[in-house]
Amino acid sequence: MNPKINIIEAKTIFTKSGLPGSDRVINPYNGCLFGCMYCYAAQIARWKHPEEEWGTYLDVKMNAPELLKKELSNLKKRLGTKNFGSVFFSSVTDPYVGPEATYRLTRKCLEVLADFGYGGEIAIQTKSPLVTRDIDILQRLKRVSVGFTVTTLDDRVSRFMEVKAPPVSSRIQALKELHAKGIRTYAFVGPILPYFTNSDRKIRALLEKLKAAGVKEVWFEHINLNSKIKSRLFSFLKKESPKLIPEFEKADTTEYREKLDGIIHLAVRELGLHMAFGKIIYHKELPKKKLR
Numbered sequence: 234m235n236p237k238i239n240i241i242e243a244k245t246i247f248t249k250s251g252l253p254g255s256d257r258v259i260n261p262y263n264g265c266l267f268g269c270m271y272c273y274a275a276q277i278a279r280w281k282h283p284e285e286e287w288g289t290y291l292d293v294k295m296n297a298p299e300l301l302k303k304e305l306s307n308l309k310k311r312l313g314t315k316n317f318g319s320v321f322f323s324s325v326t327d328p329y330v331g332p333e334a335t336y337r338l339t340r341k342c343l344e345v346l347a348d349f350g351y352g353g354e355i356a357i358q359t360k361s362p363l364v365t366r367d368i369d370i371l372q373r374l375k376r377v378s379v380g381f382t383v384t385t386l387d388d389r390v391s392r393f394m395e396v397k398a399p400p401v402s403s404r405i406q407a408l409k410e411l412h413a414k415g416i417r418t419y420a421f422v423g424p425i426l427p428y429f430t431n432s433d434r435k436i437r438a439l440l441e442k443l444k445a446a447g448v449k450e451v452w453f454e455h456i457n458l459n460s461k462i463k464s465r466l467f468s469f470l471k472k473e474s475p476k477l478i479p480e481f482e483k484a485d486t487t488e489y490r491e492k493l494d495g496i497i498h499l500a501v502r503e504l505g506l507h508m509a510f511g512k513i514i515y516h517k518e519l520p521k522k523k524l525r
């Protein structure tokens with residue numbers, strides 16, 4: 234089935250954020266065609282599309298770059314600075330979801346920030362190597378980092394859990410390319426996949442691969458199995474691989490998380506990597522604040 238693409242006009246784009254480490258978020262799209270089975274945004278961002286399945290629709294905010302330019306200019310007039318804090322691309326979509334190749338909204342928003350001389354930290358997180366298309370703009374930004382979500386080293390697992398996202402091998406390749414071009418990179422290992430990526434051996438193998446790709450900073454996040462995420466994820470597992478359900482259920486205990494915390498902290502330290510926030514993120518509940 235072809236995804237449903239809706240062209241829309243956004244009312245705001247440079248939105249205040251409740252996410253750890255981010256003051257503002259930019260979401261050039263609403264919805265995400267990668268359709269990951271553990272996606273928390275599937276619950277937050279679908280309020281405009283309550284009847285549609287996550288991964289089947291995308292709202293394209295065609296006016297995002299012009300709106301961003303206007304909002305930055307208004308803030309500058311009001312606050313007299315070019316730094317309004319750290320900016321995150323994106324909280325409820327992937328900024329390099331497939332149609333970005335055509336619409337180029339993320340690229341144009343980055344161009345707006347570069348032309349403005351934005352002074353704050355900009356973090357871009359994606360699962361798509363399409364971000365390498367924009368290296369020329371990234372090199373013009375004062376403070377930027379690009380993070381790739383890497384939850385496994387196995388393309389079969391990424392295809393299974395992150396259904397339509399580019400395979401993880403292409404993400405590692407993109408991390409190498411960005412590093413070689415002087416762009417600061419990081420890896421987001423989230424969620425830490427039960428069964429697939431939860432042993433000392435697999436965590437170390439993953440970290441070694443990331444380090445070899447030039448990554449110095451890693452973000453880890455425990456799987457969030459709140460009722461809405463669990464309902465969607467477990468319906469999928471029930472259909473595709475029911476034997477995994479007890480493995481995922483086990484992951485929702487303090488004992489499991491504490492054991493994993495010990496393994497990860499030791500591996501990160503021994504490999505000389507930096508753990509973002511100094512801890513493994515764990516969201517039990519969905520953020521209260523709507524992020525867009």
Ligand code: SF4
Pocket residue numbers: 265266267268269271272273274275325326327360395398
């Ligand atoms: S790429 Fe991110 S926003 Fe898109 S479906 Fe996957 S987890 Fe959700």
